[in-house]
Amino acid sequence: MIELEDVGYNYGGGELFSNLSVQLAPGSFHFLTGPSGAGKTTLLKLCYGALTPTSGRARAFNMDVKGLDRDQMAYLRRRVGVVHQDCRFLDHLPVVENIALPLTVSGRGLLEEQANLHELMTWVGLSDRKDALPPELSGGERQRAALARAVILSPDVIIADEPTGNVDWEMSQRLLRLLVELNHMGKTILVATHDMALIRAAKNQVQARVLRITNRQLQLAGADL
Amino acid sequence: MNALRKLILGDAQADRVVPPSGFTAQLTLFASGAMAFLCVFALALSLASGRVAHRWSEELARAATLRINAPAEQRVAQTEAALEILRQTPGVASARALTAEEQAALLAPWFGADVPLDTLPVPQLIELTEAEPGYDATGLRLRLQAEVPGAVLDDHTRWRRPLVEAAIALRRLGVVSIVLIGGAMAAMITLAANAALAANAQVIEVLRLVGARDSYIAQAFVRRFTLRALSGAAVGVAFGMLGVWLMPEASEEGGFLTGLGFQGWRWLLPLLIPLLSALVAFVATTRAARKRLGDLA
Numbered sequence: 001m002i003e004l005e006d007v008g009y010n011y012g013g014g015e016l017f018s019n020l021s022v023q024l025a026p027g028s029f030h031f032l033t034g035p036s037g038a039g040k041t042t043l044l045k046l047c048y049g050a051l052t053p054t055s056g057r058a059r060a061f062n063m064d065v066k067g068l069d070r071d072q073m074a075y076l077r078r079r080v081g082v083v084h085q086d087c088r089f090l091d092h093l094p095v096v097e098n099i100a101l102p103l104t105v106s107g108r109g110l111l112e113e114q115a116n117l118h119e120l121m122t123w124v125g126l127s128d129r130k131d132a133l134p135p136e137l138s139g140g141e142r143q144r145a146a147l148a149r150a151v152i153l154s155p156d157v158i159i160a161d162e163p164t165g166n167v168d169w170e171m172s173q174r175l176l177r178l179l180v181e182l183n184h185m186g187k188t189i190l191v192a193t194h195d196m197a198l199i200r201a202a203k204n205q206v207q208a209r210v211l212r213i214t215n216r217q218l219q220l221a222g223a224d225l
Numbered sequence: 226m227n228a229l230r231k232l233i234l235g236d237a238q239a240d241r242v243v244p245p246s247g248f249t250a251q252l253t254l255f256a257s258g259a260m261a262f263l264c265v266f267a268l269a270l271s272l273a274s275g276r277v278a279h280r281w282s283e284e285l286a287r288a289a290t291l292r293i294n295a296p297a298e299q300r301v302a303q304t305e306a307a308l309e310i311l312r313q314t315p316g317v318a319s320a321r322a323l324t325a326e327e328q329a330a331l332l333a334p335w336f337g338a339d340v341p342l343d344t345l346p347v348p349q350l351i352e353l354t355e356a357e358p359g360y361d362a363t364g365l366r367l368r369l370q371a372e373v374p375g376a377v378l379d380d381h382t383r384w385r386r387p388l389v390e391a392a393i394a395l396r397r398l399g400v401v402s403i404v405l406i407g408g409a410m411a412a413m414i415t416l417a418a419n420a421a422l423a424a425n426a427q428v429i430e431v432l433r434l435v436g437a438r439d440s441y442i443a444q445a446f447v448r449r450f451t452l453r454a455l456s457g458a459a460v461g462v463a464f465g466m467l468g469v470w471l472m473p474e475a476s477e478e479g480g481f482l483t484g485l486g487f488q489g490w491r492w493l494l495p496l497l498i499p500l501l502s503a504l505v506a507f508v509a510t511t512r513a514a515r516k517r518l519g520d521l522a
Contacts, residue, residue: 050434070438070439070518071438071439071440073433074433074436074437074438074439075436077433077434077435077436078435078436082434084434088427088430088431088434089431090242090244090428090431091244092244092245093241093242097238097241101242101431101432101435102435102436104238104239104242105239105242105432105435105436105437105438105441106436149435153436
């Protein structure tokens with residue numbers, strides 16, 4: 001589904017990592033961990049085409065990401081739901097419209113999707129906050145809204161960058177449960193986190209692989225959880 | 226065609242993805258309004274100059290004046306002789322001596338209405354109209370010189386040409402002004418669009434993140450700027466047309482300046498300005514958006 005083959009990435013002349021290979025099979029669940037600055041976010045961006053590798057090859061849905069034009073890249077983004085640590089909302093739009101943004105930009109009418117939208121907001125526990133503006137939301141609500149936005153087009157892959165970075169333990173458990181549910185629905189999940197407690201908590205819920213970036217290399221951190 | 230339909234009809238949801246931005250909105254409205262206002266006057270000037278150039282070249286090209294400078298006792302005889310020569314001259318359609326009242330009317334602007342012409346040594350004027358293909362002015366002058374010594378032929382060429390040239394140059398200046406106004410408006414709207422695109426870089430990033438195509442993002446900006454330019458120019462044109470309409474009507478006394486307006490169906494021409502402004506804004510914003518989105522890619 002998504003495959004990085006011997007990829008390397010240089011930042012302003014310095015090498016962040018090189019010769020990393022990873023393959024996200026359909027329906028798999030991966031955690032990506034490592035120290036701050038190791039390149040977790042960069043690796044995620046390589047997966048959804050926000051960055052192109054300086055060496056090696058990144059492939060998504062059997063297409064070389066480097067060769068995609070901007071329209072093809074937009075279609076790729078619709079198949080990969082992304083949850084950022086800082087969520088990235090349009091602050092002038094209410095939560096419901098932010099969540100529906102992927103529908104809006106893909107030309108799908110919101111009226112036809114009202115039922116799905118309501119169901120999704122209930123699923124993430126935001127049905128009573130739909131008219132709030134993003135700055136009015138708590139950290140956990142923002143993360144859940146970002147997750148709802150990432151999955152509204154029912155993408156094949158969901159990539160989350162530190163989704164529990166700004167929330168308390170209870171909320172991180174709730175977010176984890178949502179991600180696990182999505183995985184049980186057949187979605188491919190890749191979560192970057194430095195929260196080892198979260199990874200351990202996932203042990204009983206899902207069969208996940210843990211990848212660790214250290215010393216510019218990607219390693220499998222032990223057996224399946 | 227589909228893109229044009231989308232642009233006109235819009236998409237209420239898509240229009241909301243770009244936050245309203247006060248500064249660029251006001252700049253676009255003001256620039257397009259002011260430019261449209263100026264454009265109305267440039268158009269009025271251009272059309273009036275064109276009319277004057279046409280009228281002078283058409284009306285005066287086929288007319289000439291014969292002036293009989295003769296002593297009072299010979300004036301009538303020389304006038305008759307000159308009229309006879311003109312009747313015989315091929316290419317002269319008609320010739321007639323101006324009456325004393327007509328000559329007085331010509332002098333009235335300088336000497337007043339009560340000028341006693343009979344006490345002044347005023348030459349007799351003969352108005353002649355040229356036929357197609359025209360007369361031989363040199364030959365006529367030589368014959369008049371021989372048979373009517375006091376006759377002087379003035380075919381208006383001497384003063385008609387610079388006037389017509391000036392009117393044509395004025396019309397050209399009007400057209401150049403309209404082009405420059407359009408260019409200046411395009412430049413201002415490009416600046417405003419660039420400012421809006423730069424201010425919304427984060428919005429663009431979010432839209433791309435959720436799968437928006439560049440054409441969708443560009444359209445959100447282009448539609449907004451096009452509609453602003455259209456509405457601003459409509460207001461500018463309305464004020465401009467009001468200004469032109471309030472100008473004094475064309476009159477003989479006022480000359481060229483009082484004729485600085487639109488006539489007949491040409492009153493409809495300024496209505497094209499808002500549409501052209503919208504087109505200029507559409508092109509300028511599309512180019513700016515493409516470049517900016519390319520840079521951000």
